[in-house]
Each structure stands twice: as structure tokens, then as C-alpha cells.
Amino acid sequence: MDDGGREVARARHCCNEIIITGAAMNSMTPKLVVEGLTHYYPDEYTGESVHALEDINLELYEGELVSVVGPSGCGKSTLLNILAGLLPYKIGTASVDGNVIHGPGPDRGVVFQEHAILPWRTVAKNIGHGLEIRRVPQAEREKRVQEFIDLVGLTGFEDKFPHELSGGMKQRCQVARTLCSDPVVMLMDEPFAAVDAQTRITLQEELNRIAMATHKTILFITHSVEEAAFLADRCLVFSARPGRLKEIVKIDIPREQRNWTNMNDNAIFISARDRILASVREEVSIAVEE
Amino acid sequence: MDRLWWHFQQLLKIDAMNLVILVIVVLIGWTIISETIPNPARYLPSPLAVSLSSVDMLVKGLLPSYYSDTLVRLIIGSSIGLAAGIPFGLLLGLNKTVADMFHPMMNFFQSVSGIAIFPIVVIWWGNSDTTVLAVILYTSFFPIAFNVLSGVREIPIRYVNAARTMGASRYQIMKDVLFPGAMPHIATGSRLSIGFAWRAVIAGEMLAGRQGLGWMIFTGQDADRTAEVILGMVMIGLTWIILDHYLLRPIEADTIERWGLVQR
Numbered sequence: 001m002d003d004g005g006r007e008v009a010r011a012r013h014c015c016n017e018i019i020i021t022g023a024a025m026n027s028m029t030p031k032l033v034v035e036g037l038t039h040y041y042p043d044e045y046t047g048e049s050v051h052a053l054e055d056i057n058l059e060l061y062e063g064e065l066v067s068v069v070g071p072s073g074c075g076k077s078t079l080l081n082i083l084a085g086l087l088p089y090k091i092g093t094a095s096v097d098g099n100v101i102h103g104p105g106p107d108r109g110v111v112f113q114e115h116a117i118l119p120w121r122t123v124a125k126n127i128g129h130g131l132e133i134r135r136v137p138q139a140e141r142e143k144r145v146q147e148f149i150d151l152v153g154l155t156g157f158e159d160k161f162p163h164e165l166s167g168g169m170k171q172r173c174q175v176a177r178t179l180c181s182d183p184v185v186m187l188m189d190e191p192f193a194a195v196d197a198q199t200r201i202t203l204q205e206e207l208n209r210i211a212m213a214t215h216k217t218i219l220f221i222t223h224s225v226e227e228a229a230f231l232a233d234r235c236l237v238f239s240a241r242p243g244r245l246k247e248i249v250k251i252d253i254p255r256e257q258r259n260w261t262n263m264n265d266n267a268i269f270i271s272a273r274d275r276i277l278a279s280v281r282e283e284v285s286i287a288v289e290e
Numbered sequence: 291m292d293r294l295w296w297h298f299q300q301l302l303k304i305d306a307m308n309l310v311i312l313v314i315v316v317l318i319g320w321t322i323i324s325e326t327i328p329n330p331a332r333y334l335p336s337p338l339a340v341s342l343s344s345v346d347m348l349v350k351g352l353l354p355s356y357y358s359d360t361l362v363r364l365i366i367g368s369s370i371g372l373a374a375g376i377p378f379g380l381l382l383g384l385n386k387t388v389a390d391m392f393h394p395m396m397n398f399f400q401s402v403s404g405i406a407i408f409p410i411v412v413i414w415w416g417n418s419d420t421t422v423l424a425v426i427l428y429t430s431f432f433p434i435a436f437n438v439l440s441g442v443r444e445i446p447i448r449y450v451n452a453a454r455t456m457g458a459s460r461y462q463i464m465k466d467v468l469f470p471g472a473m474p475h476i477a478t479g480s481r482l483s484i485g486f487a488w489r490a491v492i493a494g495e496m497l498a499g500r501q502g503l504g505w506m507i508f509t510g511q512d513a514d515r516t517a518e519v520i521l522g523m524v525m526i527g528l529t530w531i532i533l534d535h536y537l538l539r540p541i542e543a544d545t546i547e548r549w550g551l552v553q554r
Contacts, residue, residue: 084451084455085454085455086451086454086455104451104454104455104456104457105455105457106455106456106457108455109455109456110451110452110455112448112451112452114446114448116448116449116451116452117452118449118452118466118467118470118471120470120471120473121470129453129456129466130456130457132466133453133456133457133458133459133462133466134457177456181456
């Protein structure tokens with residue numbers, strides 16, 4: 001708790017410093033590196049240049065779950081789209097496993113906010129789609145698909161079509177589809193925003209379990225401070241537009257201890273959550289004043 | 291197959307009864323009118339007279355010959371039209387700029403009916419089988435191509451993005467996302483295309499003077515054989531109902547409804 005507090009204090013002064021400290025503590029090479037990423041895009045209606053991101057620097061290490069929170073329009077989704085390769089960028093660099101990002105690729109898996117599983121494919125066919133695209137032989141494909149169907153708890157729904165699934169199940173299907181392709185980094189864009197509150201809590205616990213089981217490197221974008229604090233090893237708070245990395249809050253709680261029955265009594269969780277909330281609120285009020 | 295059988299049973303259960311009653315009512319009404327007007331053989335021959343004429347034409351072998359001519363034209367013309375129109379619409383849909391550019395043009399051509407282009411085609415190829423085939427091709431190509439293009443444009447971009455993030459190539463995106471995503475439009479577009487082609491065959495045979503059902507109706511009028519005219523009309527309508535109910539609709543139902551893209 002004390003340690004987390006100090007990290008936060010330092011992060012407030014200079015967020016770059018904490019990243020360097022993080023790198024020194026971790027001898028592994030980072031899986032995802034973003035350096036000096038600045039982005040402008042033309043507004044869809046007025047054509048004016050919108051300054052979305054300003055000098056973003058971050059590193060994600062293997063098995064780490066990093067969440068990104070910030071007020072609406074702070075460029076969280078822009079960042080994710082750039083990392084996914086769906087949005088070209090000009091200033092700064094972003095790389096996965098040392099390969100600079102130029103367009104989409106199977107080394108990055110994306111879980112979209114809205115249901116992006118294909119309505120004309122069954123659950124199993126959707127989950128195996130990435131392997132199909134890479135021409136993995138059918139026998140191997142089926143084996144891996146079953147493995148991830150079981151992992152996300154969709155056993156028995158293999159042959160259902162998406163319209164026969166609940167919102168929560170559709171998102172489980174998306175998570176399984178992404179994991180099945182075995183990406184280096186998993187990018188999640190507010191994946192639980194569209195499901196009901198009860199399901200959301202369950203999905204958060206499930207993702208925690210999956211992160212533990214697969215040891216995936218995950219960048220998780222969310223609106224919900226609670227969700228960010230519950231899931232993340234580190235939470236990045238973005239400033240109002242243009243999005244800057246305002247603060248990094250470490251949440252040092254072992255994954256085994258993270259569940260909603262005892263999280264609300266966990267002092268580290270509470271202090272991290274309140275810290276993030278205060279930080280985001282500050283930015284929201286700035287955004288409103290503008 | 292099970293589904294087809296289910297449709298067939300449903301038809302037998304409810305529709306068939308209503309249909310039989312309706313047909314009987316129409317036949318009775320028709321007979322009464324034809325019995326009360328003067329010179330029914332010229333203005334409105336009774337159902338019985340039409341049946342007798344059809345038996346006569348069957349025996350002479352004219353009806354089967356005309357009918358198969360017409361059907362073959364429809365099948366050849368509309369299959370080429372669909373086979374060309376579906377990929378064309380998909381290819382245009384691959385690129386948003388190209389799609390936006392072609393959309394008004396496709397809309398223009400799909401609105402100019404087969405009859406309207408007939409004169410120019412006759413100027414090019416005269417009263418020939420080529421002319422009839424060209425008109426059928428034209429009428430079936432544009433509705434399907436236009437519908438497929440619209441369908442591709444309506445596919446949510448997130449489906450395409452999802453495939454792209456999994457490393458799909460352009461061809462894989464077309465095969466796995468655009469084609470199935472445009473399926474509802476392909477199904478309705480096909481029905482529309484075949485329906486237009488069916489009209490175009492009849493009109494083409496009349497105007498270009500090629501043998502077939504259209505020709506039969508046209509010469510029937512010329513030779514004052516009204517029973518043949520009515521027989522031709524009935525054949526046209528019945529053929530479409532059978533085609534639509536037993537071929538086109540089950541295909542539509544089997545793909546789209548199962549995917550939950552269209553709810554009935």
C-alpha cells in the first residue's frame with residue numbers, strides 16, 4: 001500500500017520517470033512499446049484538425065494488464081485504433097515485439113466494444129476464424145477452438161449463432177476469438193460497456209481468471225474506474241483532449257485475490273480506485289469547462 | 291432439406307385450403323362473366339374453353355415447345371446476369387470511394403426497365419435471339435448488382451475491422467465478411483432480378499418475335515385466339531408462383547433467417 005502510494009506520488013511529478021523505473025525493475029523486454037506518439041485527425045463534420053494524443057509513451061510487459069481511463073474524447077480509442085493498426089499515425093512510434101506497427105496484424109488481437117463477431121458464423125467458427133485466415137489445419141484448429149470455448153465458459157454453445165447468445169456471451173465469444181489467434185498483445189476497447197451491470201461484474205472476474213490462466217499481455221480501455229482498478233496491474237489516466245499520460249497508478253494485488261466479494265474491503269484497491277477517480281474527475285471538470 | 295419439407299407441409303396445411311377456395315371462387319366468377327357477355331370466345335373465353343385450348347396445344351406439342359423455349363431463355367439469361375452481377379457488386383463494394391462513385395450510376399441503370407432499352411437493342415442486333423438474351427441479361431444484371439453494392443455498403447465496418455485485425459487479406463475479407471454480410475441483399479436482389487428477367491423474356495419474345503410464351507400470347511391476339519392469350523397469362527403467373535415459393539423463398543429462409551439477419 002505504502003509502495004503503491006509512493007509510486008503514485010512520483011508518477012504525478014513525472015510519468016516518464018515511473019516508466020523508466022518500471023523498466024529497470026523488469027529485466028524482460030517490453031511486448032508493446034509506444035514512444036512519442038502524437039496524433040491529429042480531421043473532424044468528421046467540420047474537417048478541423050483535432051489534436052487527439054500528445055506525446056504518449058508507454059511500455060507493456062509480458063503478462064501485464066494495463067488499463068487506460070480518461071474523460072470522453074481523451075483519445076483512448078484513438079490510441080487503441082492506432083495500436084490495432086486500423087488508424088495510420090505519423091508522429092512517434094509504436095511497436096510490438098520490436099516490430100513497428102504498420103497496419104493490422106495477427107500479433108495484436110482486438111476485442112471491440114460492440115459485437116464484432118460475425119452473425120453468419122457459429123460460435124466455434126467465429127472463434128476459429130483467425131486460425132482459418134492463417135490456414136491452420138482443421139484438426140489443430142478444432143482442438144484449439146474447443147480449448148478456448150471451454151476457457152471462456154461457452155461449452156455447449158459451439159454451434160449457436162451469435163443472435164442466439166446474450167450480450168455477455170457474445171463478448172466471451174469475442175475474447176475467445178482473440179485468444180485463439182494467440183496474439184502477443186490483446187487490445188480491449190471498452191469490451192464490457194454494453195452489457196448489464198450484473199453480467200459486467202461476472203465478466204470482469206472471468207477476465208481476471210483468463211488473464212491468470214493465459215498470462216496474456218493486455219491493454220484494457222474503459223470508462224469505468226472501478227473496472228480499471230479491479231483488473232489492472234497498472235492504470236494509466238489520460239488527460240482531457242489532447243490526451244496525455246497524466247498519471248500511472250500501480251495496483252499491486254495478486255490476481256488470485258481479485259474478486260468482487262473481497263475487493264471492496266481491499267485497502268490497496270480502495271486507495272487506487274479513489275486516486276484514479278479523483279484524477280479522472282479533475283480532467284472531466286477541465287473538459288466540461290472548455 | 292428438412293426445412294423445405296417443413297415449408298411444404300405448412301403450405302399444405304393452411305395456404306393450400308385458402309388457395310383452393312380462392313381458385314374456385316375466381317373460376318366461378320370468371321365462368322359467370324364469360325357466360326353473360328356476348329361473344330365470349332373473342333372477349334373472355336370461359337375457363338373450360340381455355341382448358342380445352344391448352345389440351346389442344348399440348349396434343350400438338352406447341353405448348354411444351356413454347357414453354358421450354360421461354361424457360362431456357364429465363365434460366366440462361368438470369369443465371370448469367372446473377373453470375374456477373376454478384377461479383378461485380380462485391381468488387382465495387384471493396385473500396386468505399388469506388389462504391390460511392392458507382393452507386394448513382396447503378397441506381398440509374400436499374401431504374402431503366404428492359405422494355406425501355408428494347409428499341410436500342412433491336413437497332414443493334416435486330417429481331418434475334420441475341421436481342422432477347424441481351425435484354426434479359428440487362429434486366430437481371432442491374433438489380434442484383436445494385437442490391438449487392440447496397441448490401442456491401444451497409445455491412446458494419448467493425449466486421450471488416452475485426453477480420454483485418456486477424457490478418458485477413460482482401461480476398462478473405464470478401465469471402466468471409468462481404469459476401470455473407472451482403473447475403474440478405476443477394477437473396478432479395480436475386481428474386482428481384484429473376485422477377486424482372488421473367489417479365490423481360492415475355493416482352494422480348496413479343497417484341498422481337500421469337501417463339502415462346504410471349505410469342506404465343508402475341509400471335510393469339512393477332513389470330514383472334516383469345517383462349518391462347520389467357521392460357522399464356524396463366525402459365526406466366528403460375529410459373530412465377532412456383533419458382534418463388536419453392537425455390538427462391540426457401541433459399542432466402544435457409545440462409546438469412548438462420549443467421550438472425552432478418553426476422554420474420
